[in-house]
Amino acid sequence: MDLATLLPFIVNVIVGGLVLGFVYAIIALGYTMVYGVLQLINFAHSEVFVTGAVVGFEVFRVLAPNPMNGYLKLLIALVAAMIVSGLLNVLIERLAYRPLRNAPKLVPLITALGVSLILQDVLRIIEGFQGRFDLTYTLPPGFAGRFCAAESSCAGLGNFLRTIGVDLQLKDVILIVVSLLSLAVLNYLVNRTRLGKAIRAVAQDRVTAGLMGIDANRMISATFLIGGALGGISGVLFGMKFGTVNAYSGFDPGIISFTAAVLGGIGSIPGAVLGGLVLGVIQNLIGVTNVFGGLLGIANLEAIDASYQRIGAFIVLVLILIFKPTGLLGKSNVEKV
Amino acid sequence: MTAANPAAPRRARPLPDRTILLILTFLVTSGLLLLSHNGPLLERLGALGTVLRNPIVEAVVVSLFLANVLFAYLWRAAPWAKALVGLGSLLLVLPWAGREDTSLLDLSIQIMIFAALALGLNIVVGLAGLLDLGYVAFFAVGAYTWGIFASPRFAEILRYYGENPGGTNALTLALGLFLTAVTAASMVYIRRQTVRPTRASSWSFGLASFGLIAGLLLTGRALLVLNAGAAAGLATGIDPNFFWLFLALSVFAAAVVGVLIGLPVLRLKGDYLAIITLGLGEVIRVLANNLDLYSAGSQGITPIRSASVPWFDGLAGALGFQPDQYYLLFLYVLVLVLIAVILLVNIRLDRSRIGRAWIAIRDDEVAAQAMGVPLVQTKLIAFATGASFAGAMGMIFAAKQTFVSPESFNIFQSIGVLSMVILGGMGSFPGVILGAAVVTLLNLRILPGLGEATANVPWIPQQVNPGQLQRLVFGAILVAIMLLRPEGLLPNRRRVLELHHDENQEDDSAQGAGPALTGGGGDVYSPGYATREEDESAGTTGRGTRGTR
Numbered sequence: 111m112d113l114a115t116l117l118p119f120i121v122n123v124i125v126g127g128l129v130l131g132f133v134y135a136i137i138a139l140g141y142t143m144v145y146g147v148l149q150l151i152n153f154a155h156s157e158v159f160v161t162g163a164v165v166g167f168e169v170f171r172v173l174a175p176n177p178m179n180g181y182l183k184l185l186i187a188l189v190a191a192m193i194v195s196g197l198l199n200v201l202i203e204r205l206a207y208r209p210l211r212n213a214p215k216l217v218p219l220i221t222a223l224g225v226s227l228i229l230q231d232v233l234r235i236i237e238g239f240q241g242r243f244d245l246t247y248t249l250p251p252g253f254a255g256r257f258c259a260a261e262s263s264c265a266g267l268g269n270f271l272r273t274i275g276v277d278l279q280l281k282d283v284i285l286i287v288v289s290l291l292s293l294a295v296l297n298y299l300v301n302r303t304r305l306g307k308a309i310r311a312v313a314q315d316r317v318t319a320g321l322m323g324i325d326a327n328r329m330i331s332a333t334f335l336i337g338g339a340l341g342g343i344s345g346v347l348f349g350m351k352f353g354t355v356n357a358y359s360g361f362d363p364g365i366i367s368f369t370a371a372v373l374g375g376i377g378s379i380p381g382a383v384l385g386g387l388v389l390g391v392i393q394n395l396i397g398v399t400n401v402f403g404g405l406l407g408i409a410n411l412e413a414i415d416a417s418y419q420r421i422g423a424f425i426v427l428v429l430i431l432i433f434k435p436t437g438l439l440g441k442s443n444v445e446k447v
Numbered sequence: 448m449t450a451a452n453p454a455a456p457r458r459a460r461p462l463p464d465r466t467i468l469l470i471l472t473f474l475v476t477s478g479l480l481l482l483s484h485n486g487p488l489l490e491r492l493g494a495l496g497t498v499l500r501n502p503i504v505e506a507v508v509v510s511l512f513l514a515n516v517l518f519a520y521l522w523r524a525a526p527w528a529k530a531l532v533g534l535g536s537l538l539l540v541l542p543w544a545g546r547e548d549t550s551l552l553d554l555s556i557q558i559m560i561f562a563a564l565a566l567g568l569n570i571v572v573g574l575a576g577l578l579d580l581g582y583v584a585f586f587a588v589g590a591y592t593w594g595i596f597a598s599p600r601f602a603e604i605l606r607y608y609g610e611n612p613g614g615t616n617a618l619t620l621a622l623g624l625f626l627t628a629v630t631a632a633s634m635v636y637i638r639r640q641t642v643r644p645t646r647a648s649s650w651s652f653g654l655a656s657f658g659l660i661a662g663l664l665l666t667g668r669a670l671l672v673l674n675a676g677a678a679a680g681l682a683t684g685i686d687p688n689f690f691w692l693f694l695a696l697s698v699f700a701a702a703v704v705g706v707l708i709g710l711p712v713l714r715l716k717g718d719y720l721a722i723i724t725l726g727l728g729e730v731i732r733v734l735a736n737n738l739d740l741y742s743a744g745s746q747g748i749t750p751i752r753s754a755s756v757p758w759f760d761g762l763a764g765a766l767g768f769q770p771d772q773y774y775l776l777f778l779y780v781l782v783l784v785l786i787a788v789i790l791l792v793n794i795r796l797d798r799s800r801i802g803r804a805w806i807a808i809r810d811d812e813v814a815a816q817a818m819g820v821p822l823v824q825t826k827l828i829a830f831a832t833g834a835s836f837a838g839a840m841g842m843i844f845a846a847k848q849t850f851v852s853p854e855s856f857n858i859f860q861s862i863g864v865l866s867m868v869i870l871g872g873m874g875s876f877p878g879v880i881l882g883a884a885v886v887t888l889l890n891l892r893i894l895p896g897l898g899e900a901t902a903n904v905p906w907i908p909q910q911v912n913p914g915q916l917q918r919l920v921f922g923a924i925l926v927a928i929m930l931l932r933p934e935g936l937l938p939n940r941r942r943v944l945e946l947h948h949d950e951n952q953e954d955d956s957a958q959g960a961g962p963a964l965t966g967g968g969g970d971v972y973s974p975g976y977a978t979r980e981e982d983e984s985a986g987t988t989g990r991g992t993r994g995t996r
Contacts, residue, residue, distance in 0.1 A: 145718070149718075151718055151721065151722075206926055206930070209930055210929065210930065210933060213929075213933040214933075216572070216578065216869055216873065217869065217929050217933045218929075219578075220865070220866055220869045220870075220925055220929050221925065221926045221929045221930065223862055223866065223922070223925065224866075224921075224922040224923065224924075224925030224926035224929070225922065225926060226922070227918040227919065227921055227922030227925070228918070228919050228922035228923055228926070229922075230918055230919075230922075231915075231916055231917075231918045231919035231922070232919065234910075235910050235911055235916075235919075238910040239908070239910055365725070365729075365858075368722060369722055369726065372718070372719060372722045376718065376719075417733060417736065417737055418733060418737065420729060420733065421726075421729060421730045421733045421734075423726075424723075424726030424727065424729060424730055425726075425730070427722070427723065427726055428711065428712065428723055428726065428727070431712070431715055431719060431723060432711050432712075432714075435714055435715050435719065437719075
């Protein structure tokens with residue numbers, strides 16, 4: 111491989127990493143919002159996110175014979191996943207975390223693990239009754255195709271990407287756009303609305319916020335609803351990106367996303383996004399280390415393949431946390447959520 | 448200890464003496480256990496035999512029998528009865544029943560391995576308050592330490608190095624040893640020299656530690672190459688008499704790994720520490736999965752030998768065990784002894800200076816530091832102690848299974864051990880052992896038993912067969928126990944006091960709050976919560992200043 115082909119290759123790897131990173135970023139937001147308000151690692155979030163993916167799968171499956179516009183199907187899938195995941199998250203909070211509000215921190219952590227195990231099996235059973243385990247997405251026609259397939263229809267950004275040799279599928283572009291849109295909405299919600307103000311107040315000090323007339327329990331429910339809805343969106347996007355999900359496939363992205371949230375500084379929304387993007391890119395780069403190893407003739411690098419992706423993420427996390435123990439964007443007096 | 452006073456009246460009423468009941472349950476459950484695990488006898492019993500062979504009944508019998516030991520601990524009874532029931536159950540009845548059905552011995556060893564793991568994790572999480580989600584990594588270190596050497600793997604590694612010697616000869620060995628010695632000496636020197644660590648000293652210390660690792664690697668590699676000729680003689684692993692040496696080595700190696708993992712990450716707190724330890728646990732698993740030469744990758748290492756103890760084999764033979772079961776009985780006794788040792792160490796540590804330092808750190812790190820508790824050192828001791836128990840158990844696990852593969856060391860195992868600790872009652876030794884027994888029984892006997900018993904029931908669809916529902920049932924039990932008894936099954940007395948502190952308050956100001964506070968009203972008076980909040984804000988600022996300098 112010479113430089114002329116290597117450069118677009120690297121650019122593609124990085125862009126692919128960013129696409130992956132957006133999925134992680136949105137999942138990480140679900141973790142970070144809950145953490146910001148309750149200081150709880152919501153281990154059940156990975157299952158909430160898989161629930162979103164399953165709902166998305168069902169919507170696409172049911173609507174597949176319908177000749178309606180692909181984007182409309184996507185919208186329906188997203189909204190359905192948001193509603194189901196959001197409500198599920200609220201329910202989990204109500205049943206498993208709220209009764210333990212005053213217990214030591216590790217107790218809700220264990221119920222979170224328990225809920226996560228329960229949800230995995232419930233999802234498996236529900237889909238199992240229809241004889242399914244691995245759910246393969248039936249995307250609307252064209253979604254899996256190349257972004258800017260015909261040269262004539264390409265304009266602006268599409269043309270630019272084409273010239274620098276970036277090869278994106280349409281679903282990747284959709285993924286980025288949806289992620290950015292939900293980020294913008296979340297940002298507006300948290301920073302500009304009364305609800306957001308109240309959530310931030312509860313995150314800072316639950317008792318004082320209560321004294322100011324804020325119903326902390328309602329705000330926590332609202333946070334779980336928002337976090338769950340984000341989980342739903344990310345589930346659908348994840349399903350579209352990877353094609354298949356099953357009841358147990360939430361664990362890996364869940365852990366990586368939580369790592370992303372910690373990497374960015376847990377409790378910080380921009381931190382979660384940054385962490386997700388950084389981890390996505392790093393993972394993709396580690397996935398092709400063997401190519402670089404082959405280029406440079408270093409046998410040890412060649413042996414590093416995609417199975418090292420996850421530990422790469424963790425090693426980066428360790429290194430960053432050693433030098434900056436509060437994460438990339440965490441401040442010592444963090445403004446949570 | 449002033450806090451103990453409010454709770455004192457609650458424990459004032461003495462429990463009734465249950466000596467006779469205890470002996471009776473012991474006799475009944477032992478009889479049932481011996482009966483239900485005796486194949487030939489069951490044949491002759493007809494209908495009763497069929498009932499006893501039912502997997503659910505069997506699981507219940509085993510659980511009831513193990514509950515004996517718990518009763519012996521819990522109930523108020525004459526000391527001789529307690530000792531009789533406890534020792535009789537573990538040393539006499541269980542091996543006796545296990546003679547007929549080795550899966551029972553296997554199960555008991557597994558329970559005790561998990562109990563020891565839970566005791567180890569209890570030190571880290573329950574006493575020192577460091578949330579470690581990668582605990583199983585130390586277990587893996589112990590398992591692979593023995594697994595590699597006591598199996599054909601070692602011969603293959605030597606053969607590989609014989610074929611690929613690189614530039615290694617005696618000179619490299621000398622270089623490696625030299626490098627190791629020099630860097631180790633300089634590390635010691637730097638540590639001695641600097642009263643307060645400066646930037647330069649910590650950098651040179653870090654550099655020296657890299658040098659040390661390089662030196663050790665060189666030395667190890669050179670040793671492997673120089674000994675490559677011995678490969679043929681080691682076709683089935685090293686001599687099993689080395690078992691005891693390797694038991695010590697596993698403990699040591701796990702403790703070293705514990706310190707290595709702890710050293711860089713102990714500056715972090717709470718959830719940061721949790722995710723890092725989780726990550727490092729995964730790192731060890733992925734390495735085991737990918738370093739094919741040393742760990743045989745995902746296929747795993749097999750067969751792994753157990754120790755060779757001729758007199759014990761003779762004893763087992765005299766007791767009527769089959770030769771292929773000798774090692775199980777041996778491991779059973781060994782693990783029993785080790786549990787006793789670990790328990791003893793735990794109790795001694797808990798009452799020692801170190802133990803109180805751990806609890807002080809758990810309760811309030813800043814205050815503990817202000818009182819002169821050396822933070823890093825104390826935390827590292829907690830990490831290393833917990834890890835060393837896991838190392839010893841990992842080795843026994845490898846010898847019991849005769850097989851290790853990365854699958855046994857995934858994150859769910861860590862989470863499982865953590866749930867044992869919390870389920871049983873954090874910080875309480877009997878509670879932790881109970882938690883381990885409950886979870887292991889549930890996962891290995893009760894749920895599979897239920898699944899087996901209902902496998903052919905026509906009206907239960909395959910999807911909801913309890914055998915397939917292990918996660919769901921386990922998760923539901925976790926949630927239920929946490930909601931009903933957040934302090935665990937057999938809580939530590941201190942912890943109960945902390946959790947019910949507001950209930951024990953003389954004045955009822957905690958209850959007198961307005962509607963806005965009812966949700967979190969208890970918070971203000973709950974010391975656990977208050978400490979955590981202070982801890983976090985103080986901790987983060989502390990970190991900030993340390994980080995910037």
